[in-house]
Amino acid sequence: MDSLLVWDAESHPIDDYDTLIYWSSFSNVKEDKIFSLPLLVEENAESLRSKYLKLIYEFGEARVDNQSIIEYLQIRQNFSYWWMTLLVEKCNYAKSPQINNIIKLMALEKWLHENNHKKIQLVTSNNELADAVSLLSKKLLIDFEWKKINKEKNSSISIKKIFYSIPSIIQQPIWLLRYLVINWQLKGVGVKQWRESSATTTFVSYFLNIIPEKLKQGEYGSRYWADMVGVLNKKQYAANWLHLYVKSDLLPTAKKAREAIQTFNCQKDSRQTHATLASFLTIPLIFHTLKDCYSILKLKKSVCKVLQSKSDYLWPLLKKDCQESMGGITAISMLLNFNLFERAMSELPVQKRGCYLRENQGWEFGFISAWKSAGHGRNLLGFPHTTLAYWDLRFFFDPRSYRRKEQGGLPLPDYVGVNGERAKQMYLDGGYPENDLIEVESLRFLYLSYFSAHNNAIDAKGLKNKVVLVVGDYLSQNTANQLKLLSLAVDNLESLIHFIIKPHPACPINMRDVSGLNCEISTQPIDELLLMSDIVYSSLATAAAVDAYCAGKLVITILDGKSLNVSPLRGVSGVLFVSNAKELAIAINGVEVDELEQREDYFYLDVELPRWKEWLIGEKH
Numbered sequence: 228m229d230s231l232l233v234w235d236a237e238s239h240p241i242d243d244y245d246t247l248i249y250w251s252s253f254s255n256v257k258e259d260k261i262f263s264l265p266l267l268v269e270e271n272a273e274s275l276r277s278k279y280l281k282l283i284y285e286f287g288e289a290r291v292d293n294q295s296i297i298e299y300l301q302i303r304q305n306f307s308y309w310w311m312t313l314l315v316e317k318c319n320y321a322k323s324p325q326i327n328n329i330i331k332l333m334a335l336e337k338w339l340h341e342n343n344h345k346k347i348q349l350v351t352s353n354n355e356l357a358d359a360v361s362l363l364s365k366k367l368l369i370d371f372e373w374k375k376i377n378k379e380k381n382s383s384i385s386i387k388k389i390f391y392s393i394p395s396i397i398q399q400p401i402w403l404l405r406y407l408v409i410n411w412q413l414k415g416v417g418v419k420q421w422r423e424s425s426a427t428t429t430f431v432s433y434f435l436n437i438i439p440e441k442l443k444q445g446e447y448g449s450r451y452w453a454d455m456v457g458v459l460n461k462k463q464y465a466a467n468w469l470h471l472y473v474k475s476d477l478l479p480t481a482k483k484a485r486e487a488i489q490t491f492n493c494q495k496d497s498r499q500t501h502a503t504l505a506s507f508l509t510i511p512l513i514f515h516t517l518k519d520c521y522s523i524l525k526l527k528k529s530v531c532k533v534l535q536s537k538s539d540y541l542w543p544l545l546k547k548d549c550q551e552s553m554g555g556i557t558a559i560s561m562l563l564n565f566n567l568f569e570r571a572m573s574e575l576p577v578q579k580r581g582c583y584l585r586e587n588q589g590w591e592f593g594f595i596s597a598w599k600s601a602g603h604g605r606n607l608l609g610f611p612h613t614t615l616a617y618w619d620l621r622f623f624f625d626p627r628s629y630r631r632k633e634q635g636g637l638p639l640p641d642y643v644g645v646n647g648e649r650a651k652q653m654y655l656d657g658g659y660p661e662n663d664l665i666e667v668e669s670l671r672f673l674y675l676s677y678f679s680a681h682n683n684a685i686d687a688k689g690l691k692n693k694v695v696l697v698v699g700d701y702l703s704q705n706t707a708n709q710l711k712l713l714s715l716a717v718d719n720l721e722s723l724i725h726f727i728i729k730p731h732p733a734c735p736i737n738m739r740d741v742s743g744l745n746c747e748i749s750t751q752p753i754d755e756l757l758l759m760s761d762i763v764y765s766s767l768a769t770a771a772a773v774d775a776y777c778a779g780k781l782v783i784t785i786l787d788g789k790s791l792n793v794s795p796l797r798g799v800s801g802v803l804f805v806s807n808a809k810e811l812a813i814a815i816n817g818v819e820v821d822e823l824e825q826r827e828d829y830f831y832l833d834v835e836l837p838r839w840k841e842w843l844i845g846e847k848h
Contacts, residue, residue, distance in 0.1 A: 231344040233264075233335070233360070235351035236376055246344070250331065250351065251788040253806035265788045267334045275333050276623070279326070282538070283314060284625035289533050296530060297635050300523070302562075306596040307635040308523055311561040311589035312552035314534075314545070317620035318588075320768055320793060321702065325544040326620065327790050328356050332363065332541065339367055346370040352378045355543040362540035395555040399520065402556045406563070407513070410505040412481035413472060416488050417502030422574050424500040426465035427604075428843065429575065430455075431583035431594060434470035434484055434503060437477050445490045447499060451584060451612055453670040456499070458836055464843065465498035467578075469571060471590075472503050476732075481505070507570040519562045527553035557589070565593035572601035580842070585609030585643065587621040595638035608842065609640035612671050614770045614795035615650045626658030639663070644842070646672070647830035667838045669830035671770075674754050676832035678778040692723050693761045695815060696775070697746075698753070699730040700766035706734050709766050709785050710741060715808035717744065721816045729756055731769070762815060768793045776802060777829050783814045799827070 234240050235250035246260045253265045268275060287309055291299045300308040309315060319326035339347075347369055349360050357373045364371035390398065432451050441448030447468065448456055459466050470488070478484045484503065491501045531549050535542045551557045568590070581598060583591065591609070598607055615622055628637045643659065645651040646669035654664055697713065699706040713726075726746035730736040736748055749756060753774050757763070763775035764783045773795050775782045784794050786806040796802045805811045831838060 229344065230346045230348060231339075231342075233347060233349045233351075235349070235353065235356065240350070244348075246342075248335070248338070249788065253786040253788045253804075262338075263788070264331050264334060265786075265791070267338060268330055268791060271334055271337065272617070275330050276618070276620070277625075278333055279317075279330055279620065280623055280625040282541075283317065284627055286314060286534055286537060289537050291526075291529050291533050296533065299526060299530070301635050302519055302522065303596065303600070305600060305634060306565075306593070306638065308519075308562070309635075310592040310638055311565065313548040313557055313589075314552060315592075316587065316589050317623075319618070319620050319791065323548050324790070325355060325547070328353070328359075329541055329544050330791060332356075332359055332544070335360075336363060336367075339363075339369065344369060346372070348372045348374065350374045350376060352376040355546070358543035359540055362543070366540055395551070396524070398556055399554075399559045403513070403516075403559055403563070406560075407508070409474075410472065410481050410508065412485050413488075413503045413505040414508045416485045416506045417492055417500070418506050418574070420492050420500045421467065421502045421506070421571070422576075424465070424467050424576060426467045426498065426500060427577075427579040428465070429467040429469060429578050429581040429603075431469045431581065432471070433584070434472045434478065435475055437475070437487075439477060442477065442487060445494065446497075447491045447501065451671065453673050454834070454836060455670055455839065458840070458843075459499065460497060463498060465500075467500045467575065468502070470501065470503045472505055502571070504564065504567045504571065507567050507574070509570070512566050512570060513563075516559070516563045516566045519566065520559050523558055523562070524554050561589045561593065564590040565597070568594045568597035569600070572597040572603065575601070575603075577603060579604040580606040580608070582608040582610055582644070582842075583640075585611045585640070592638045595640060599638075605641050606842075607640045608642050608644050608665070608667075610644040610667065611646065611650065612669075614773050615653045616768070616793045616795045617653070617797050618791040618793045619768075622653075623657045629658060629660055646670075647828065649827070649829050665838075665842065666831055667842065668833055668836050670839075672774065672777065672830050673832060673834060675774065675777045675830065676834055678757070692725065693815070694725050694727060694759055695762045695764055696756050696760035696780075697726055697728045698763060698765045698769055698771040698775075699728065699734055699736060700769055701731050701733050703734050705766050705768070705787065706731070706736065708787060709764075710736075712785055712805075712808055712811055713764065714741075714743060716811040716815070719809065719812035719816075724815065727756055727760065729753065729771075764811075764815075768795075770795060772796050772802075773829060781814075783811065785811070 230245045232240060232244035232247045233250055234247060240247060248262045248264050250264050252263055254263055287297045288295050297307045297309045302308045313323055316322065317326060347360065347364050349357055351357055352375065361371050436450040438448035438450060472481060472484050478487060488501045488503060491499065530553055534549055538545050581603060583594060585591065595607065624637065631637060642663055642665045643654065644667035645654060645664050646667060651664060655661060700709065724745065726744050728736060728741060728746055728748045730748065738748060753771055757775060757778045757780060760780060762781045762783060763772065765772035767784060767787050767790065772782050772784055776796055776799065782796060783803045783805060784796065786792060786804050803814045805814055
C-alpha cells in the first residue's frame with residue numbers, strides 16, 4: 228500500500244486514492260480499501276478507552292519541579308485543583324469534543340503500524356486535527372499533506388462571539404461579574420435555616436427539572452428525585468437540600484428561585500431545609516476565589532509545558548482544554564463553586580449522610596473535598612441518576628486512580644449508588660472497587676415499573692399506520708442531523724406513518740424544521756408518549772432511548788460518526804443502530820425485529836424504595 232486518504236468532510240471523495248478511511252462516518256463500506264474509522268474504534272474499543280484513561284492518569288503523575296501535577300496544583304491541604312480540570316472531567320459529549328478525535332487518532336496510529344503507507348492525505352476543516360495528524364506522520368516518518376476545507380463563515384456579529392475572541396484573562400472577571408449580577412438575589416436565602424437545621428442528611432443537586440404542579444402548591448418536587456421527597460415527608464424525615472440554580476422556563480430568574488426557596492422553607496408540615504449554592508456568596512469569598520484563581524494562573528505555563536511534552540502528537544487536540552482549565556472561565560467557575568461548597572459545608576451542622584447527583588463534573592470533586600474537610604459523616608453517596616454509556620468517559624478512570632492513597636488523590640464518595648445491574652456491571656468492568664458500590668432504585672425511571680415490556684412489545688412487520696416517537700437531543704446540531712436523516716428516509720417507508728416529535732427541553736424544535744413529515748410536536752411527558760407509540764427513533768446520547776427499551780418498544784438510534792457510540796444501549800440486543808437514510812427506512816419498515824421482546828432488567832424499579840430506605844435509615848458499614 229502507498230497513499231492513504233483520510234476523509235473528514237460531509238461530501239464523498241471523487242479523487243483517486245489507494246486506500247480511503249472515512250473519519251466521521253459509521254458506514255460499513257463493503258468495497259476493498261475503503262474503511263470507517265469509527266468502526267475501527269468500535270473494533271478496538273477496550274484497548275482504546277484504556278489507553279486514553281491511562282494517558283489522563285499519567286498526566287496527573289507527570290513531574291513539575293519534582294512534584295506530580297496533582298501535588299503541584301494542590302490548593303488546600305487535602306485537595307488538588309487538578310480534579311476540577313476539563314482534562315480530568317473528560318466530557319467528550321459536550322465540553323471537550325476533541326476527545327473523540329483523540330480516540331480516533333489513537334486508532335489511526337494503530338492502523339498505520341499495521342499497514343504500510345508512505346503518504347497520508349488529510350481532508351478536513353479541523354485545524355487542530357490537521358496539526359495532530361501532521362505530528363503523527365512526522366513521528367512515523369510518513370509524508371503528510373493537508374487539503375483544508377473552508378468552513379462556511381457566519382458573518383453575523385454577536386456579543387457571545389466578541390466575548391470569546393478576547394483574552395481569557397479578561398473573560399474571567401467579565402464572567403464573574405455576570406454570575407454575580409444573575410445570582411446576587413440568592414445571597415443569604417435559606418442560610419439561617421441551613422445553620423439551624425436539625426437534619427442529619429443532605430442532598431445536593433440542580434435546581435432544575437422542578438415539577439410544575441408541586442411548585443404551584445408551594446412544595447418542592449423534582450424529577451431528579453421523583454418519589455424520594457414524598458418518602459421523606461411521609462416518614463417525617465428531616466433533610467437538607469442544597470440546590471445549584473440553573474435558569475429554566477419555570478424559574479427564569481434568581482428572584483423567582485429565591486421566592487421558591489423561601490416558600491419551601493415556610494411549608495408548615497415539612498421538615499425539609501432548602502438553600503442554594505449561591506446563597507453562600509459573600510464579598511470575602513469572592514476575593515478568596517480570585518486569589519485561588521491567580522494562584523492557578525501562575526502555574527499555567529509550567530503545567531501546559533509538561534503536558535505538551537507528555538501528550539506527544541495529541542497536544543494540538545488537548546491544548547485548548549489545558550489552557551481553559553488553567554486560565555479560562557472553567558478555572559474561575561470551578562474555583563468559585565469550590566469556595567461556595569467550602570462555606571456551605573462548614574456552616575452546616577455535622578451530617579451523618581449525604582447524597583449528590585453523580586455525573587463526575589468538576590464541581591463534584593470540590594464538593595466531596597469540602598464535605599470531608601468539614602468533618603461530615605463517612606456515608607456520602609454519589610448517585611448517577613440516569614443511564615451510563617460505555618463511551619461517556621466522565622464515568623471512568625484508570626483503575627490506578629482508585630488505589631492512589633497519597634495526599635490530594637482522586638476525591639471519591641464513600642459509596643456510589645448504582646441504579647441497576649447494567650450500571651453496576653459497567654462500574655465493575657471499569658475497575659471500580661466493588662465494596663464501594665451499593666444498589667439503589669432508579670428514581671428517574673421508576674415509572675417504568677408500570678410498563679409490561681411483553682404487553683407493549685409489537686410485531687413491527689404486521690403494523691399499519693405505525694406511530695413513531697422521535698426523541699430529540701440536548702445539542703441542536705445532533706437534533707438537526709437526526710431530523711435530516713428522517714426526512715431523507717420518508718420516501719422509502721412502506722406504510723403511512725405518524726411521527727410524534729418530542730424535543731429535548733434545552734433544544735426546542737419548530738414545525739418548519741420538520742416540514743414534509745406527517746407529524747406533530749409534543750412536550751408531553753415521555754411515559755405518556757410511549758403509550759401512544761410503536762417505535763422510538765432516538766438521538767445517540769439521549770437517555771429516552773432506555774425509557775423506550777424498558778417499555779418494550781422497538782428502538783432505532785442514529786449513529787453519528789463525528790462522535791463515538793455514546794448510546795446507553797450500546798451492546799444491548801434488540802436495539803437497531805442506523806447511519807444512513809436507507810438503514811433507517813429498513814428499520815422502520817420492520818426488518819430484523821426478531822429479538823424485540825427480549826428485555827434485560829436495566830434498572831432496579833421497586834416503587835417501595837427498600838434500598839433507598841435502607842441507606843436513609845440504616846448505616847452502611
